[in-house]
Amino acid sequence: MIGKLAMTNETTNTARKGFMALAVAVAVVALAVVLGTAVGCAPKQAGEGEGSAKVPKEDPMATQQVDWTMDIDCKTCHTTETETLADVQCPQASEHGDLACNQCHTLETPLKEAHEGVTYADKPASKATVVTVDALTCQDPACHGTMADMAVKTADNTEFKDEKGKVQNPHEYVSNEQHDANPPTCTDCHKIHSKNLQKDAMMWCAQCHHKGVFQCGTCHELREREVA
């Protein structure tokens, strides 16, 4: 199209006609290619599809409703969470890599409800919408202990700080009316399959605090913010 500027009207018209003919020819060829692949292609083999889903749509297994139990192989469907357990980029998960899914996801009733009518073709959840991990599991003395125990263990940690550099022990809050009335549980912050614990924990505080500022009353008088 750049050459067009130097052309007379006459040559431009000729060029335009030539271009139209070329465009039609290209379209015809493109159509032939599309038809060729659609008609001439053999039916897809199982497992050949893009994204290489474990069970392809054509497989009768795909639409079969699953008889879900606590002992079913979770990994067949939940590939993302399974991968985190072996991924050092997800330290919270990989440090628990030797645990079975149902050692943490112990709450059978909500799990069973979440899997009602599920088939192998359904897309698994990417974010928890129901509580299926009992925070008491984390607090088993054989594992981590209570918030108070954790507060002692992380008393010297300085990683958890707001944007102004104010350090807070994530397991110990200053006592105030709002904090005391809304004690967090381990899983409010520890989204085990997540890469970013700091961000997840900040999001929890941001229910009340402005994101990244562990203060109140310094900029304006205390005002209530809604708690999720």
Ligand code: HEC
């Ligand atoms: C060390 C404990 C632990 C183990 C082991 C574990 N999970 Fe989780 N899982 C969690 C926690 C904690 C959450 C976040 C719960 C929340 O947000 O309330 C979670 C969230 C999930 C979710 C919701 C979506 C998401 O990614 O956040 C799915 C699905 C899930 N886990 C499946 C599995 C499967 C499948 C396995 C085994 C391959 C597994 N989990 C192993 C603790 C665990």
Ligand code: HEC
């Ligand atoms: C047949 C495939 C399949 C198997 C096997 C399976 N899941 Fe799921 N799971 C799903 C699908 C699909 C969803 C999303 C359901 C929905 O959103 O309605 C889901 C949802 C979940 C959730 C999230 C619920 C929520 O929204 O908070 C958890 C946690 C979970 N599964 C854990 C497990 C565990 C643990 C096992 C093994 C004991 C398991 N799943 C086995 C397919 C499966």
Ligand code: HEC
């Ligand atoms: C308000 C969010 C929050 C809650 C609630 C929370 N944690 Fe944490 N936890 C963090 C953050 C952030 C870190 C990493 C930074 C740090 O250690 O200072 C952490 C670190 C940890 C560590 C690693 C400690 C270390 O020595 O590095 C363990 C283990 C842990 N938490 C267990 C728990 C358990 C068990 C509970 C429940 C009793 C819990 N956490 C509740 C935010 C939280």
Ligand code: HEC
């Ligand atoms: C349920 C609401 C709520 C949540 C969640 C919450 N806070 Fe607060 N926080 C408050 C309120 C309200 C105040 C001010 C209390 C006052 O001044 O009387 C406060 C005060 C504080 C203070 C003292 C501020 C100062 O000016 O001296 C710190 C530090 C703090 N919060 C840290 C945190 C951290 C860290 C988290 C997350 C792990 C968190 N808070 C989660 C409501 C909340």
Ligand code: HEC
């Ligand atoms: C660093 C300064 C700063 C701190 C600290 C601060 N605020 Fe704010 N806040 C603002 C500003 C700026 C606005 C928007 C202008 C306004 O309404 O004053 C605002 C607005 C609000 C509003 C009204 C609308 C909204 O955004 O929800 C509420 C409620 C509020 N803050 C609550 C709090 C609470 C609760 C705390 C402590 C947990 C707090 N603020 C700490 C600066 C701050």
